[in-house]
Amino acid sequence: MAREQQKRSSGTELGRFLRARRTEVSPEEVGITAGPGLRRTPGLRREELATLAGVSIDYYARLERGRESHPSPAVLDALARALRLGDAEHKHLHDICLRAARSRSPCQGAPSRSVDPGTELLLERLRPFPARVLSRTMDLLAANPGGLRTLAGIERWPVKQRNIARYVFLHPMARELFPDWEVTTRGCVARLRALAGTDPDAPDLAELVDELLLKSLEFTHLWESYDVRAFAQGHKTMRHPEVGTLTLRYQSLLIEGTQGHRLVTYYALPDTPDYAAMVLLDQADQGHGAIPTEKHPG
Incomplete structure:
Protein backbone atom coordinates (compact mmCIF):
# COMPACT_ATOMS: atom_id res chain seq x y z
CA MET A 1 0.00 0.00 0.00
CA ALA A 2 1.34 3.45 -0.90
CA ARG A 3 2.32 5.76 1.91
CA GLU A 4 -0.40 8.31 1.13
CA GLN A 5 -3.06 5.60 1.36
CA GLN A 6 -1.67 4.63 4.76
CA LYS A 7 -1.81 8.25 5.90
CA ARG A 8 -5.43 8.59 4.82
CA SER A 9 -6.41 5.67 7.04
CA SER A 10 -4.91 7.27 10.17
CA GLY A 11 -7.42 9.87 11.35
CA THR A 12 -9.27 12.47 9.35
CA GLU A 13 -8.07 15.24 7.06
CA LEU A 14 -9.26 17.77 9.64
CA GLY A 15 -7.34 16.09 12.46
CA ARG A 16 -4.15 15.83 10.43
CA PHE A 17 -4.38 19.48 9.39
CA LEU A 18 -4.91 20.68 12.99
CA ARG A 19 -2.00 18.60 14.28
CA ALA A 20 0.32 19.82 11.56
CA ARG A 21 -0.52 23.51 12.08
CA ARG A 22 -0.42 23.20 15.89
CA THR A 23 3.21 22.07 15.74
CA GLU A 24 4.09 25.20 13.72
CA VAL A 25 2.98 27.69 16.40
CA SER A 26 5.35 28.33 19.32
CA PRO A 27 3.98 29.24 22.78
CA GLU A 28 5.81 32.56 22.61
CA GLU A 29 3.98 33.55 19.41
CA VAL A 30 0.64 33.44 21.22
CA GLY A 31 1.79 34.91 24.53
CA ILE A 32 2.24 31.68 26.48
CA THR A 33 5.25 31.58 28.79
CA ALA A 34 6.95 28.22 28.51
CA GLY A 35 7.62 26.61 31.85
CA PRO A 36 10.92 25.14 32.99
CA GLY A 37 12.20 21.93 31.47
CA LEU A 38 12.20 20.52 27.97
CA ARG A 39 8.90 20.50 26.07
CA ARG A 40 8.36 17.15 24.40
CA THR A 41 5.64 18.57 22.13
CA PRO A 42 6.77 20.80 19.23
CA GLY A 43 4.62 23.90 19.02
CA LEU A 44 1.47 24.16 21.09
CA ARG A 45 0.05 21.44 23.29
CA ARG A 46 -3.55 20.37 22.71
CA GLU A 47 -4.72 21.94 25.94
CA GLU A 48 -3.01 25.23 25.09
CA LEU A 49 -4.69 25.45 21.70
CA ALA A 50 -8.07 24.49 23.19
CA THR A 51 -7.77 27.29 25.76
CA LEU A 52 -6.78 29.84 23.12
CA ALA A 53 -9.72 28.83 20.92
CA GLY A 54 -12.20 28.80 23.80
CA VAL A 55 -13.23 25.14 23.48
CA SER A 56 -12.92 22.27 25.93
CA ILE A 57 -9.80 20.13 25.86
CA ASP A 58 -11.94 17.03 25.37
CA TYR A 59 -13.75 18.55 22.38
CA TYR A 60 -10.51 19.64 20.73
CA ALA A 61 -8.96 16.21 21.31
CA ARG A 62 -11.95 14.62 19.59
CA LEU A 63 -11.46 16.93 16.60
CA GLU A 64 -7.83 15.87 16.21
CA ARG A 65 -8.61 12.19 16.67
CA GLY A 66 -11.42 12.22 14.12
CA ARG A 67 -14.17 11.48 16.64
CA GLU A 68 -15.81 14.86 15.96
CA SER A 69 -15.95 16.06 12.37
CA HIS A 70 -18.68 18.74 12.29
CA PRO A 71 -17.43 21.79 14.20
CA SER A 72 -19.41 24.98 13.77
CA PRO A 73 -18.08 27.84 11.63
CA ALA A 74 -17.53 29.83 14.86
CA VAL A 75 -15.31 27.07 16.26
CA LEU A 76 -13.35 26.89 13.02
CA ASP A 77 -12.84 30.66 13.07
CA ALA A 78 -11.65 30.50 16.68
CA LEU A 79 -9.19 27.71 15.83
CA ALA A 80 -7.95 29.68 12.82
CA ARG A 81 -7.26 32.71 15.01
CA ALA A 82 -5.51 30.62 17.65
CA LEU A 83 -3.36 28.91 15.02
CA ARG A 84 -2.59 32.24 13.32
CA LEU A 85 -3.75 30.92 9.97
CA GLY A 86 -3.54 33.08 6.89
CA ASP A 87 -6.52 33.61 4.59
CA ALA A 88 -5.73 30.60 2.40
CA GLU A 89 -5.22 28.31 5.39
CA HIS A 90 -8.37 29.61 7.05
CA LYS A 91 -10.39 28.87 3.91
CA HIS A 92 -8.78 25.43 3.66
CA LEU A 93 -9.93 24.64 7.20
CA HIS A 94 -13.52 25.45 6.27
CA ASP A 95 -13.22 23.55 2.97
CA ILE A 96 -12.15 20.39 4.80
CA CYS A 97 -15.24 20.46 6.98
CA LEU A 98 -17.60 21.32 4.14
CA ARG A 99 -16.21 18.41 2.15
CA ALA A 100 -16.69 16.04 5.10
CA ALA A 101 -20.25 17.23 5.64
CA ARG A 102 -21.35 16.64 2.05
CA SER A 103 -22.58 13.23 1.06
CA ARG A 104 -20.26 11.49 -1.39
CA SER A 105 -21.29 12.26 -4.96
CA PRO A 106 -21.23 9.68 -7.75
CA CYS A 107 -17.90 9.26 -9.53
CA GLN A 108 -17.64 11.76 -12.38
CA GLY A 109 -14.64 10.18 -14.06
CA ALA A 110 -11.27 11.71 -14.76
CA PRO A 111 -11.17 15.50 -15.27
CA SER A 112 -10.95 16.62 -18.88
CA ARG A 113 -7.48 17.31 -20.28
CA SER A 114 -8.79 19.06 -23.38
Whole structure:
Protein backbone atom coordinates (compact mmCIF):
# COMPACT_ATOMS: atom_id res chain seq x y z
CA MET A 1 0.00 0.00 0.00
CA ALA A 2 1.34 3.45 -0.90
CA ARG A 3 2.32 5.76 1.91
CA GLU A 4 -0.40 8.31 1.13
CA GLN A 5 -3.06 5.60 1.36
CA GLN A 6 -1.67 4.63 4.76
CA LYS A 7 -1.81 8.25 5.90
CA ARG A 8 -5.43 8.59 4.82
CA SER A 9 -6.41 5.67 7.04
CA SER A 10 -4.91 7.27 10.17
CA GLY A 11 -7.42 9.87 11.35
CA THR A 12 -9.27 12.47 9.35
CA GLU A 13 -8.07 15.24 7.06
CA LEU A 14 -9.26 17.77 9.64
CA GLY A 15 -7.34 16.09 12.46
CA ARG A 16 -4.15 15.83 10.43
CA PHE A 17 -4.38 19.48 9.39
CA LEU A 18 -4.91 20.68 12.99
CA ARG A 19 -2.00 18.60 14.28
CA ALA A 20 0.32 19.82 11.56
CA ARG A 21 -0.52 23.51 12.08
CA ARG A 22 -0.42 23.20 15.89
CA THR A 23 3.21 22.07 15.74
CA GLU A 24 4.09 25.20 13.72
CA VAL A 25 2.98 27.69 16.40
CA SER A 26 5.35 28.33 19.32
CA PRO A 27 3.98 29.24 22.78
CA GLU A 28 5.81 32.56 22.61
CA GLU A 29 3.98 33.55 19.41
CA VAL A 30 0.64 33.44 21.22
CA GLY A 31 1.79 34.91 24.53
CA ILE A 32 2.24 31.68 26.48
CA THR A 33 5.25 31.58 28.79
CA ALA A 34 6.95 28.22 28.51
CA GLY A 35 7.62 26.61 31.85
CA PRO A 36 10.92 25.14 32.99
CA GLY A 37 12.20 21.93 31.47
CA LEU A 38 12.20 20.52 27.97
CA ARG A 39 8.90 20.50 26.07
CA ARG A 40 8.36 17.15 24.40
CA THR A 41 5.64 18.57 22.13
CA PRO A 42 6.77 20.80 19.23
CA GLY A 43 4.62 23.90 19.02
CA LEU A 44 1.47 24.16 21.09
CA ARG A 45 0.05 21.44 23.29
CA ARG A 46 -3.55 20.37 22.71
CA GLU A 47 -4.72 21.94 25.94
CA GLU A 48 -3.01 25.23 25.09
CA LEU A 49 -4.69 25.45 21.70
CA ALA A 50 -8.07 24.49 23.19
CA THR A 51 -7.77 27.29 25.76
CA LEU A 52 -6.78 29.84 23.12
CA ALA A 53 -9.72 28.83 20.92
CA GLY A 54 -12.20 28.80 23.80
CA VAL A 55 -13.23 25.14 23.48
CA SER A 56 -12.92 22.27 25.93
CA ILE A 57 -9.80 20.13 25.86
CA ASP A 58 -11.94 17.03 25.37
CA TYR A 59 -13.75 18.55 22.38
CA TYR A 60 -10.51 19.64 20.73
CA ALA A 61 -8.96 16.21 21.31
CA ARG A 62 -11.95 14.62 19.59
CA LEU A 63 -11.46 16.93 16.60
CA GLU A 64 -7.83 15.87 16.21
CA ARG A 65 -8.61 12.19 16.67
CA GLY A 66 -11.42 12.22 14.12
CA ARG A 67 -14.17 11.48 16.64
CA GLU A 68 -15.81 14.86 15.96
CA SER A 69 -15.95 16.06 12.37
CA HIS A 70 -18.68 18.74 12.29
CA PRO A 71 -17.43 21.79 14.20
CA SER A 72 -19.41 24.98 13.77
CA PRO A 73 -18.08 27.84 11.63
CA ALA A 74 -17.53 29.83 14.86
CA VAL A 75 -15.31 27.07 16.26
CA LEU A 76 -13.35 26.89 13.02
CA ASP A 77 -12.84 30.66 13.07
CA ALA A 78 -11.65 30.50 16.68
CA LEU A 79 -9.19 27.71 15.83
CA ALA A 80 -7.95 29.68 12.82
CA ARG A 81 -7.26 32.71 15.01
CA ALA A 82 -5.51 30.62 17.65
CA LEU A 83 -3.36 28.91 15.02
CA ARG A 84 -2.59 32.24 13.32
CA LEU A 85 -3.75 30.92 9.97
CA GLY A 86 -3.54 33.08 6.89
CA ASP A 87 -6.52 33.61 4.59
CA ALA A 88 -5.73 30.60 2.40
CA GLU A 89 -5.22 28.31 5.39
CA HIS A 90 -8.37 29.61 7.05
CA LYS A 91 -10.39 28.87 3.91
CA HIS A 92 -8.78 25.43 3.66
CA LEU A 93 -9.93 24.64 7.20
CA HIS A 94 -13.52 25.45 6.27
CA ASP A 95 -13.22 23.55 2.97
CA ILE A 96 -12.15 20.39 4.80
CA CYS A 97 -15.24 20.46 6.98
CA LEU A 98 -17.60 21.32 4.14
CA ARG A 99 -16.21 18.41 2.15
CA ALA A 100 -16.69 16.04 5.10
CA ALA A 101 -20.25 17.23 5.64
CA ARG A 102 -21.35 16.64 2.05
CA SER A 103 -22.58 13.23 1.06
CA ARG A 104 -20.26 11.49 -1.39
CA SER A 105 -21.29 12.26 -4.96
CA PRO A 106 -21.23 9.68 -7.75
CA CYS A 107 -17.90 9.26 -9.53
CA GLN A 108 -17.64 11.76 -12.38
CA GLY A 109 -14.64 10.18 -14.06
CA ALA A 110 -11.27 11.71 -14.76
CA PRO A 111 -11.17 15.50 -15.27
CA SER A 112 -10.95 16.62 -18.88
CA ARG A 113 -7.48 17.31 -20.28
CA SER A 114 -8.79 19.06 -23.38
CA VAL A 115 -7.96 22.68 -24.19
CA ASP A 116 -10.44 24.55 -26.37
CA PRO A 117 -9.30 26.19 -29.64
CA GLY A 118 -9.86 29.70 -28.27
CA THR A 119 -7.40 29.12 -25.44
CA GLU A 120 -4.87 27.61 -27.84
CA LEU A 121 -5.20 30.70 -30.03
CA LEU A 122 -4.64 32.89 -26.97
CA LEU A 123 -1.43 30.99 -26.17
CA GLU A 124 -0.18 31.75 -29.67
CA ARG A 125 -1.16 35.43 -29.49
CA LEU A 126 0.65 35.89 -26.18
CA ARG A 127 4.03 35.18 -27.78
CA PRO A 128 6.80 36.04 -27.05
CA PHE A 129 5.46 35.90 -23.48
CA PRO A 130 5.76 32.31 -22.19
CA ALA A 131 2.33 30.90 -21.38
CA ARG A 132 0.94 27.52 -20.30
CA VAL A 133 -2.37 25.88 -19.51
CA LEU A 134 -2.24 23.72 -16.40
CA SER A 135 -4.77 21.29 -14.99
CA ARG A 136 -5.89 21.49 -11.37
CA THR A 137 -3.07 19.05 -10.48
CA MET A 138 -0.56 21.05 -12.56
CA ASP A 139 -0.43 18.76 -15.59
CA LEU A 140 0.98 20.71 -18.54
CA LEU A 141 -1.94 20.59 -20.98
CA ALA A 142 -0.78 23.14 -23.55
CA ALA A 143 1.94 25.74 -23.99
CA ASN A 144 3.42 28.13 -26.50
CA PRO A 145 7.14 27.71 -27.31
CA GLY A 146 8.38 29.88 -24.44
CA GLY A 147 5.92 28.32 -22.01
CA LEU A 148 7.41 24.92 -22.74
CA ARG A 149 11.05 25.89 -22.98
CA THR A 150 11.21 27.85 -19.74
CA LEU A 151 10.90 24.41 -18.12
CA ALA A 152 14.31 23.31 -19.39
CA GLY A 153 14.36 19.65 -20.37
CA ILE A 154 10.66 18.89 -19.86
CA GLU A 155 10.16 18.59 -23.63
CA ARG A 156 12.07 15.28 -23.45
CA TRP A 157 9.37 13.79 -21.22
CA PRO A 158 6.29 12.13 -22.77
CA VAL A 159 3.33 14.49 -22.98
CA LYS A 160 1.28 12.66 -20.32
CA GLN A 161 4.23 12.81 -17.90
CA ARG A 162 4.62 16.59 -18.06
CA ASN A 163 3.49 17.97 -14.73
CA ILE A 164 4.91 20.99 -12.90
CA ALA A 165 5.11 19.32 -9.48
CA ARG A 166 6.65 16.18 -10.96
CA TYR A 167 9.16 18.35 -12.84
CA VAL A 168 10.11 20.43 -9.79
CA PHE A 169 10.69 17.43 -7.51
CA LEU A 170 11.95 14.77 -9.92
CA HIS A 171 13.53 16.35 -13.00
CA PRO A 172 17.35 16.53 -12.71
CA MET A 173 17.44 20.07 -14.15
CA ALA A 174 14.89 21.63 -11.80
CA ARG A 175 17.24 22.42 -8.91
CA GLU A 176 19.62 24.19 -11.28
CA LEU A 177 16.86 26.04 -13.10
CA PHE A 178 15.24 27.52 -9.97
CA PRO A 179 17.62 29.32 -7.57
CA ASP A 180 14.70 29.47 -5.12
CA TRP A 181 13.97 25.75 -5.53
CA GLU A 182 12.74 25.40 -1.93
CA VAL A 183 10.22 28.22 -2.40
CA THR A 184 9.07 26.70 -5.69
CA THR A 185 8.54 23.30 -4.08
CA ARG A 186 6.46 24.83 -1.28
CA GLY A 187 4.24 26.56 -3.83
CA CYS A 188 3.62 23.29 -5.69
CA VAL A 189 2.75 21.38 -2.52
CA ALA A 190 0.52 24.18 -1.26
CA ARG A 191 -1.58 24.07 -4.44
CA LEU A 192 -1.97 20.30 -4.20
CA ARG A 193 -2.85 20.56 -0.50
CA ALA A 194 -5.53 23.11 -1.26
CA LEU A 195 -7.06 20.71 -3.79
CA ALA A 196 -6.90 17.90 -1.22
CA GLY A 197 -9.03 20.03 1.09
CA THR A 198 -11.90 20.18 -1.40
CA ASP A 199 -11.53 16.86 -3.26
CA PRO A 200 -9.25 14.57 -1.20
CA ASP A 201 -10.32 11.35 -2.96
CA ALA A 202 -9.78 12.62 -6.51
CA PRO A 203 -7.97 9.87 -8.48
CA ASP A 204 -5.81 12.32 -10.43
CA LEU A 205 -4.59 13.92 -7.20
CA ALA A 206 -4.07 10.61 -5.40
CA GLU A 207 -2.01 9.16 -8.24
CA LEU A 208 0.33 12.15 -8.40
CA VAL A 209 0.72 12.48 -4.62
CA ASP A 210 1.39 8.75 -4.18
CA GLU A 211 4.08 8.89 -6.85
CA LEU A 212 5.82 11.90 -5.30
CA LEU A 213 5.61 10.44 -1.78
CA LEU A 214 7.40 7.33 -3.02
CA LYS A 215 10.06 9.15 -5.03
CA SER A 216 10.83 12.37 -3.10
CA LEU A 217 11.69 12.77 0.58
CA GLU A 218 11.43 16.55 0.16
CA PHE A 219 7.87 16.22 -1.08
CA THR A 220 6.98 13.92 1.81
CA HIS A 221 8.24 16.44 4.37
CA LEU A 222 6.35 19.34 2.79
CA TRP A 223 3.17 17.33 2.26
CA GLU A 224 3.04 16.55 5.98
CA SER A 225 3.40 20.24 6.90
CA TYR A 226 -0.09 21.08 5.54
CA ASP A 227 0.92 24.47 4.13
CA VAL A 228 -1.83 25.61 1.73
CA ARG A 229 -0.67 29.10 0.79
CA ALA A 230 -0.72 29.62 -2.99
CA PHE A 231 0.79 32.29 -5.20
CA ALA A 232 -1.29 33.70 -8.08
CA GLN A 233 1.23 36.37 -9.07
CA GLY A 234 4.82 37.33 -8.39
CA HIS A 235 8.16 36.86 -10.09
CA LYS A 236 10.35 33.89 -10.92
CA THR A 237 14.11 33.82 -11.48
CA MET A 238 15.50 31.06 -13.69
CA ARG A 239 19.06 30.02 -14.53
CA HIS A 240 18.30 28.70 -17.97
CA PRO A 241 20.96 26.59 -19.73
CA GLU A 242 20.31 28.27 -23.09
CA VAL A 243 19.79 31.97 -22.31
CA GLY A 244 21.34 32.43 -18.87
CA THR A 245 19.68 33.99 -15.84
CA LEU A 246 16.40 35.81 -16.34
CA THR A 247 13.67 37.08 -14.03
CA LEU A 248 10.08 37.16 -15.25
CA ARG A 249 6.90 38.25 -13.56
CA TYR A 250 3.93 35.92 -13.78
CA GLN A 251 0.16 35.86 -13.45
CA SER A 252 -2.08 32.82 -12.91
CA LEU A 253 -5.73 33.01 -14.03
CA LEU A 254 -8.54 30.49 -13.67
CA ILE A 255 -10.13 29.54 -17.02
CA GLU A 256 -13.89 29.68 -16.64
CA GLY A 257 -15.91 26.68 -17.80
CA THR A 258 -13.12 24.17 -17.11
CA GLN A 259 -12.39 21.75 -14.30
CA GLY A 260 -9.84 23.95 -12.59
CA HIS A 261 -7.61 24.73 -15.57
CA ARG A 262 -5.37 27.78 -15.18
CA LEU A 263 -3.58 30.01 -17.66
CA VAL A 264 -0.12 30.96 -16.39
CA THR A 265 1.65 33.77 -18.24
CA TYR A 266 5.16 35.19 -17.75
CA TYR A 267 6.24 38.63 -18.91
CA ALA A 268 9.06 41.20 -18.83
CA LEU A 269 9.36 44.86 -19.76
CA PRO A 270 10.49 45.58 -23.34
CA ASP A 271 14.08 46.67 -23.95
CA THR A 272 15.42 44.76 -20.96
CA PRO A 273 17.84 41.79 -20.86
CA ASP A 274 15.04 39.64 -19.43
CA TYR A 275 12.77 40.50 -22.39
CA ALA A 276 15.58 39.68 -24.85
CA ALA A 277 16.18 36.30 -23.17
CA MET A 278 12.44 35.61 -23.25
CA VAL A 279 12.33 36.31 -27.00
CA LEU A 280 15.24 33.94 -27.59
CA LEU A 281 13.39 31.16 -25.76
CA ASP A 282 10.32 31.82 -27.89
CA GLN A 283 12.31 31.57 -31.11
CA ALA A 284 14.86 28.84 -30.34
CA ASP A 285 14.30 25.35 -31.72
CA GLN A 286 10.61 25.88 -32.41
CA GLY A 287 10.25 22.27 -33.46
CA HIS A 288 9.69 21.54 -29.77
CA GLY A 289 7.33 24.48 -29.30
CA ALA A 290 3.79 23.15 -29.51
CA ILE A 291 2.79 20.19 -27.39
CA PRO A 292 -0.08 17.89 -28.39
CA THR A 293 -3.40 18.52 -26.66
CA GLU A 294 -6.73 16.79 -26.67
CA LYS A 295 -9.10 18.92 -28.72
CA HIS A 296 -12.14 20.42 -27.04
CA PRO A 297 -15.26 18.53 -28.12
CA GLY A 298 -17.40 20.42 -30.63
